Amino acid sequence: MSQRTYRVIFQGCVLLCIVSASLYVHKQWLQGTELMHWKNVITGEKQQHFAQERHGPDKKNSVESAAVQEPRKNVQIKQKQSTATNKPKIYSNRYLLPFRPNAAGGCNHQYWRFKRGIMMSYLTNRTLVMTPFFLHGGHVAGYTREHLRPFNATFDADMLSKVVPVATIEAFKRVCNRNNTKVILWPGERERYDKIKKSIYTDMVEVDLPSEDKVIILEQMQLDKVVSITENETCVALSIDELLHVKFNNTEQLQNLIDKYLVPAPKVVRIVNDLTKKICHGKQYLAYHWRNQSAEVVCFFGRGGNEKECASRRKVIRRVAEVSAEAVTDLMKKEQIECIYLACPLWALEMVDILSKRIPRASIFTSGDILGSTKYQTLLEDYYTLSLVEQEICMRAAIFVGTVHSNWSGMVKANRAVNGRTSHKIRDIIVKLPEDVPSGLLR
Template sequence: MLPRTYRNIFQGCVLLCIVFASLYVHKQWLQGNELMHWKNARTGDEHQHSAQERHGTDSKNNVESTTVQEPRENARMKQKQSTATDKPKIYSNRYLLPFRPNAMGGANHQYRRFKKAIIMSALTNRTLVMTPFFLHGGHVGGYTKEHLRPFNATFDADMLSQVVPVATIEAFKRVCNRNNTKVILWAGEREQYENIKKLIYTDMVEVDLPSEDEVINLEQMQLDKVAPITKHESCVALSIDGLLHTKFNNTEQIGQLEYLVDKYLVPAPNVVRIVNDLTNKICQGKQYLAYHWRNQSAEMICFFGRERHENDCASQRKVIRKFAEISAEAVTNLMRKEQIECIYLACPLWALDMVDILSKRIPRASIFTSGDILGSPKYQTLLEDYYTLSLVEQEISMRAAVFVATTHSNWSNFVTANRRTNGRSNYNIKDIVKLPDNIPPALL
């Protein structure tokens, strides 16, 4: 039998061995758990990458590909969550009513003016009044009640409210009237004020505005005077025609506002739902290139009651046809370069000859137009609703993997601006064609 001292030493050694063994086992257990966790995470990543590869998101068109697959509502929710937090403070009892002193301009011309009104609302700390728009231009002339389209049938008010607070015309009328509304016009607009006030604001939207002798006239370069003049006014009606070609000072705040306007001024939810329903009819839900084909020269010269001599039209059509052939070649070459097999042709119904021209270069089954995807009775009426059809085609173009814009087109510019803020690929037709000397640049 060992002496007590040796027994204590032996027991101590055994105890230490047990402790070290326990620590070793625990370490192995932790490492095993970490390895399993890493493997699970890795497997999840691999599943995610596989999904991305199936959708083509590992290509240079990463953003475009993801957007094509993702419903617009999901993208909008993400946009709301990522809205800038330093929006200007705006008081609910301070309104800005966008005022149109001229009853002219197509829908996208009106949208351009409205964008400026959004920026002015933010700069002057005001709630923006959602005025209606009008179907106008080309085949339709005149601002009439029949052509009036509500704001909520055009744009998503909820999305726009991420940039500036918005209010209905009814809310504006509850607070504002001719006695407390300050109207600001730009040089040369006073002459038409009374007629436009009656035509649009009194008769159609029933807004009571001050008389001509009570309006304030400013020069366009006096943009900085708007805020101090209206500082203590609750209700302001500001002409947006004069703002159309006005360039704001290129400050960081203006740049951020313009970015947010381009990102959040998006088609109405009803338009988005229609396109969600139609997307799978374009190239079986796969990626596609969208091309906005339009020729304003042909429209102005040979359509809509403004015909020149028939010889002039015949001559002009020959030139247009030649340019159509050149542009079709350029666009189909771009499709091959981008490895996209389908094209959505966004164009007026009177310009569908381009389908035949494209069909010489790619299969007809790879070409999609509004007529191809709106065949069901549910959407057949859209072919006669030019206003909504235009918004639908813009939304389709916003979702395309690649977009080719027509030069000198407000329609194309609206799509390009939204796509640019979302990092999507855009081309302008003038930049991808080789134009012969005998084709006027105006045709682009």
């Protein structure tokens, strides 16, 4: 054969090898794609199952709609893709410490303020420092080391990291100190700064912040001003107290994202997975958060007032409770819900007797009813965790009725709203308020 023939044969072999290799690669790609597709399908089904255990079953499934799902083994919840737009690039080595210059407010007031910290972390392209919270409110007063509660005992850090990068206090302290941390406060907060800095951040949280003469006071909340001041700063401590009163433009989607992903700690979720089986034999229930703050401080905690005044207030509270119980049980009948979970302080359990006049006692569930086993009985003395547990129980209810002017109820309603669940304020479901019940006491 001629040299030309050998060349043609050689070129043909090379072409055949190229075609064969291409077909093989394409086949492997198709197999990989198909495998990934089915992996996503299976994962999606599992994640949907996990989500149902917290948020309840799909209402379209009429067979399972009345039952509580089996406990999930993985507490991570498959959420819809973020609806927030134009998410900025976030640098993991740029920290934002949500700073609270006012040591006041119950647990849920602290949570509301922290949600503003999440928003500011997102808007300023910074990693959020997970600050601790304090058991405070009701019969517990004062921000003390004894009342300090770590972030991971309250919320799920892994879920929150789907909204913003997060860092522990320890990570912040390794990088940030009094010499390189920029502190931003609002008018009227300077005089409180040194006291709070020492009593909470230095003595308890052990964060080294700059002295009062080094802080920056901004006259009004201007996001672009905050960004420009801190543009080249690694460490920023931003006061979040006054941010509760600031309205940010075009942040509704971001707020919904925060409400969706700020979920209880895995320990809390696991406890509630067990406890919901004990409520109404695993069937759907209505949850009612009952408390009357108008007389708690004076009558239950002994801070001011006298017995005569308390006796008068208790009489009115009793009447308020009766009106509320009537409205709630009427709603249960209307929605054909058999059972109620009553979330209330231990000093307000008289509501159980009032409800029992209208529905069977066996249909009423409280923390005392479902924490009878030795496994969870200690929760009755752990008010901080018990509160989180009851909020999650209310979150999973078919219908939730909240107390007016309550941050506790507000946290539940916000989380339920982004998950498409029905909530009511007690005042809104009362058909007519009797003349002997002042509307100001229904709170």
